[in-house]
Amino acid sequence: MSIETSIQTSATPLGRDDLARLVAKDIKPGSFVNLGIGQPTLVSNYLNADRDITLHTENGMLGMGPEAKGEQIDGDLINAGKIPVTELPGASYFHHADSFAIMRGGHLDICVLGAFQVSATGDLANWHTGAPDAIPAVGGAMDLATGAKDVFVMMTLLTREGASKIVEACTYPLTGVGCVTRVYTDKAVFLTGPGGVQVRETFGCTLEELQELVPVPLTAAPAVVP
Amino acid sequence: MSIETSIQTSATPLGRDDLARLVAKDIKPGSFVNLGIGQPTLVSNYLNADRDITLHTENGMLGMGPEAKGEQIDGDLINAGKIPVTELPGASYFHHADSFAIMRGGHLDICVLGAFQVSATGDLANWHTGAPDAIPAVGGAMDLATGAKDVFVMMTLLTREGASKIVEACTYPLTGVGCVTRVYTDKAVFLTGPGGVQVRETFGCTLEELQELVPVPLTAAPAVVP
């Protein structure tokens, strides 16, 4: 069995929900996690209560529950995306400086973020397109990128124009330097870091086919990586 | 009426309790105050409840009440001197960093401290005798000295050997630079600051007699000083 076939774990690219399910599966029981706005929020649908994973929202809460519906909706209980959410048993509230101290102090096990680009060395660009007339807005992205023990990125591998979002060096303005540890895309899971870009698994393509899409050298990750 | 007689408000030097009563009288209603260990603690005996003065203790409390007696004694409720105290209605508890943020952030109106020496420019020495074999111990003295809006010192004017504790420059190690605003002693109340040392009132001596004891130039304070 070649390396290429051994890491291809799906015959087709993954959809957003399948990818969210995969990220959820990779989060260890007992972890403290922050899910970014957008695609990462889908991960919460696959975190079963029996795995004791605690969600942090940077506007001041640990123990966030699912989105609030109907009579559950309470304007004083929202997440970082300003969506009404619920409170699980064992939750706690704190002010903004204490909340960001949790992120910045390295206490979150994982944060999951969207991205425009990730570089071969784990640089992240996800806050600004760099367009000269754009109004810049950063929110908590830079704090999440630099603070969590592991930063997982979820994104499509290619832009609508077909360009790889995994790049040698980011062309968009950076969110953080060397911070991304893992990239989940529709076509593959990548491990990033000082040792270059390793591919843990591919979806609907071989490593060789993947390499044709991505302009940085790829190697197969050692099989032990969970 | 000469200036000398106009500022002599007592025929005799003040005792410790009279001095504490005078300091208490000078604390404006509604103030937040920290009273240092030792002589300053006496001030609390003269802060009537109707003046709405809130006491802070740096080990994590606002709204500290009088010393606990008998069945009131609770090992979890002590002051900075580790003496059991009581809790007044409207009290609050907080951790050590939040407590020192109150002091260091300039939120206390007044702290009252003891001193070995105070310089003409308001430098304070109250934590270390400078003896080579002494074990140094600073506690919260430096935070109180630099943080409060007004730093009042209470001390006897003279050492047991008869030397003035108000000095041109402190010979003991400093606690803080230019921080003392007022010095209450058995023989006089002094105002310190960039403008030199002014005498607000004297007890049992004239300004001229006081000047003979104190090795820095003294002037009578303008009458308007409360």
Next chain:
Amino acid sequence: MLNFVDTVADAVAEIKDGSTVMIGGFGNAGQPFELIDALMDCGARELTVVNNNAGQGDQGLALLIKEGRVKKMICSFPRQSDSWHFDAKYKAGQIELELVPQGNLAERIRAAGAGIGGFFTPTGYGTMLAEGKETRIIDGRGQVFETPIHADVALIKALKADGKGNLVYRKTARNFGPIMAAAAKQSIVQVSEIVPTGALDPETVVTPGIYVNTIVKVA
């Protein structure tokens, strides 16, 4: 000195032109809408406003911006789907923007209240938001020097106050309230309820009354 007033107009009456005003809230949670409306009515101009966002829709802070009363915004996320008044002023060059990562915003506000002269943080290192700022490597990590954000006034919303000005908040509406109350010279608080002194458990007070100057009950 703590002051209980009857109307939001009285509460904001002393806010002067050119003031730096912190406004609590994240999204609608914790936004002191009535105090912001009163600030609108009181006429103060040339304001520097510190808030996580830069106004939404046609109300509150967005309206202050629309009317040209805000000289400068210090915030982390000005661009939202309904931040059209800020967008227009910004594109017209009629409002200054100091964009601050949200954690730096919170920590800089906290630093002001706690008497910290400045601090180093990894957040923002190597990004355009650190350009022109002092940096150094500490324990192998690049860090950026950030300075405290002080304010003349904070407008915040809490759930309850007691007679000593102690505050408690509700759920994620707590957000910036406690740190803004400590960072501003004058903290003006709208509460849903005023309770007798002694009715709040001292273990659960979030903002001690020492940080509070003016309280107004808003129905």
Next chain:
Amino acid sequence: MLNFVDTVADAVAEIKDGSTVMIGGFGNAGQPFELIDALMDCGARELTVVNNNAGQGDQGLALLIKEGRVKKMICSFPRQSDSWHFDAKYKAGQIELELVPQGNLAERIRAAGAGIGGFFTPTGYGTMLAEGKETRIIDGRGQVFETPIHADVALIKALKADGKGNLVYRKTARNFGPIMAAAAKQSIVQVSEIVPTGALDPETVVTPGIYVNTIVKVA
């Protein structure tokens, strides 16, 4: 990962020689006496201990010092009427002392938990405790650069824990507990009571369970 253990011996079993150990408490309030006794029994040596004081009488931290298990103390107030064991070791040159103003001690511990690389503070400026330290003038005030104090382990005492490790404290026994829990890699907490998850009001949790690793109930 949160861990509930049955004995204080189990709680401290993994503390290694050479560790930096933060110990909560101010005076007797909040001192985790049983955990300190267990640390004594577990045999770890060459410890750096962070505590406000340097032990009192013939118990707890004082005993650890007497037995030569503490290489260095980081504290604000080592000299007390009954700190004879520290006094003797210090005068014999057998223990190092890093003396830190109490507010700098608290803020440095807080900085470690909050990911701050260092900060400037006016406390200590112009005194012998700032000798050799970086200083600068900020807004006209002399300030000293202080660095975070990290620890391998924190031993703290709280009143109650729930099943998620959330903690509440009692009165002035809160003191250093919350900031030490955040500053240490492993927080070991003795509590008087363990309550079911959901029994603590989320508004009143002081230390969120994310900062807690090991909990032991002490009668």
